[in-house]
Amino acid sequence: GPGGLPxxxxxxxxxxxxxxGDMLAWVHQSIAAEREFLGAVFGRGEEGAGRMVGSVRRFSKAEAGEDEEEWIRELVDIGVDRL
Incomplete structure (x- = not known):
């Protein structure tokens, strides 16, 4: 890092x-940052309507919009859970 820190x-x-442990921490941090970024770029709905950390995702046709969007969210969750 810059100046030797970290x-x-x-x-x-x-x-x-x-x-x-350091590698897994880095992967976790990177996934969280990417998910936050993608949520900000592609997020829909009202401000503050997001879910809390650790809460279960709930999908409904009205909230997800298109079937493709729901399918992508499920795949991302499956991929992250396996890490």
């Missing part, structure tokens, strides 16, 4: 548990 995770490559 330190590169490769410095902890000698400790496999720490290295894998």
């Amino acid at each position: 330190r590169p995770i490769e410095l902890h490559a000698h400790d496999p548990i720490r290295y894998v």
Whole structure:
């Protein structure tokens, strides 16, 4: 990173548990940032109508709009759950 902070995770490559933990934390952070960005770009509905962190997604034809949109959301959730 800039100025050496945060330190590169490769410095902890000698400790496999720490290295894998750092990699998983980075993946989690990246997924959360991408989901937030995509929600801001493609989001629909009123401001503040989003779901709370950890709450279950609920799909209905009226909210999802098209079948394709619902299908994409389900695929994203399945992919993220497997990480």
